[in-house]
Amino acid sequence: MLLALVCTFIVLDYFQGPKLSSTQIDTSKVVAQTGQQLRLFADQNLATVAKSQVTVRPAAAFTVSTAGQSIAVQFTQRLNYATSYSVTVRGVTSAYQDQAQTFRYGFTTPHAELYYLDRADSASGAVKDDEIIRSSLRGTGRTVVYSAPHIQAFAAFPAVLAVVSLAGDGTSALTLASLDGGALERIVLPGPGTIQGLQASPAVGLLGFEFTSTGPASGRTYDSTLMTVDLGGAHTVQPVVGLDSKPLGVSDWLFLGGGENIVVQKFDQTVLLLDPSKPGSIT
Template structure:
């Protein structure tokens, strides 16, 4: 047999072995692929991606847990969803995505588990369960500490920790407010007020140009749109004219001059005002008592009038409900969408009491302080969480020498803050919006009433406004 013939036979045998090997490999892959497909069909849909932001969830309402599945899903009912610990949620699902939204902020330092049972593919098949757990961070706040002998500073503190970090300092800080992205502070230098914005991520700063020499008060911010607002009064205000408590707003991201709020063709003097959470609207209460709702993004649009009021106590986070002090009805919950209102009931104590502070909570309850009266004279204060019907649960009480300046709640009302000064302490600190020099903030657990921290300073970032 020739060499060429033997070589041809070897080549033929090699080709045969290769063909058989390829067939075996393809068969194995087909088996594996079929097994995988069968396994997938047997298991039902599974999550390929889960998105959540625990830090944002404790700071603001509207956070989401988003599941993305490996296939389009059949309709899911809210009854199939459980959240532990139990908290309110809404459900939105489309295609391969399922979103669980929390309309109110979540508690800090808490592990949440979200479970969706009975999840099926759009084409049918077995059901599966999608689940995830996440732990929210400890509660963090910003506070203002004034120092008569040195620079004032805005500090960052964490519930459960003893340390603090200086975020911003200046010779004289009058007020500040903060969003997740920015901090805005009013300062005084040589008798002249300034408004400074600090980017919390980069530390970069820019100054907001004021309408002229004057005084800035009522500083507030809005997380939605990263906005700020303040009332401005001219330094040369006189009987002849000038701006008095005119509201100006602007973007925290911009160094442009703020824009005055115009109602009915004029710039009204505003006593109290609030950003309406999750909207572009402003709720205004003028010195004449007029209560109006204005859309900042459409200043020429229709203005909603809600009659007259003595004041605005706040707008509940994640709601469209404002707490208003009316001339005749007293304190009412006002639905800004419909104009409907509900009168709040008083809390009954074992002795005479005088309502001091009241703030709306996302749950529909209110945080209140009452001064206990002895022979008609206010003594200590009791701080309670009250239902609209007047049922109350006591959280804390002040001490004999305390003067209660303000009460505030964390975004989820997990913690309650009492800002108190010492009645026997030194005089006022001499700021534009002055407060006693000896002042501190006490933090209480909103469920147990236990005091969990006491810090020097005030103006805690949980409050919509300062204590003035």
């Protein structure tokens, strides 16, 4: 009798159509990086969901895909800070029968945060580290995210800070510091030298800077050479190459439009547009 009741409930539940069982989204990343996903998990394998079945409010650009018991809504642009979003998927059906259901989910993105460098007061005579501070734009809260002597520059990513500090011999060090105060990773540079012009493109996880080797100018391996580090990869420093396939020295540069394309100005005032992930893609 008990077995029969259990079987009856299973059958009834099956023919009611799929139900939303869980969701997954990183709200801290959707405001900082493109390509982030809201994943909706059902209790049954699903038929393919078309983009026309999905509504996002407030409006945001997205694509949709279906695999097994999950629907992935991928946001192609960064979402706004401090905003409540709702996602509705209509006409969700099982892969095996056509009883349609509607999935609804809402989430709120965090408020924007500000990072700034608070330098130690050398005039006080006290031994104190420089500090990188995180604060809300609402003016509430102040957290020391990272501290070290002689911090020269930093760039913020969704999960880490890239920090340039000065060693006692005048050379630069590059460190990745977790925003939760945990792990530290020292990035291996192409040799002793100095870093200038640190910039970041958090949306694609790319870090860039100019690197100059120590020693006389005539014998330097690198002289204001543009370097990049892919934080989504092996964290290896890679020189950007020019038309001659040699490391590219620059007088100025910047990431274009928050993506991975870079605009550089050479010492002869030539301006180039390039994609560091595709050597030779220079215009």
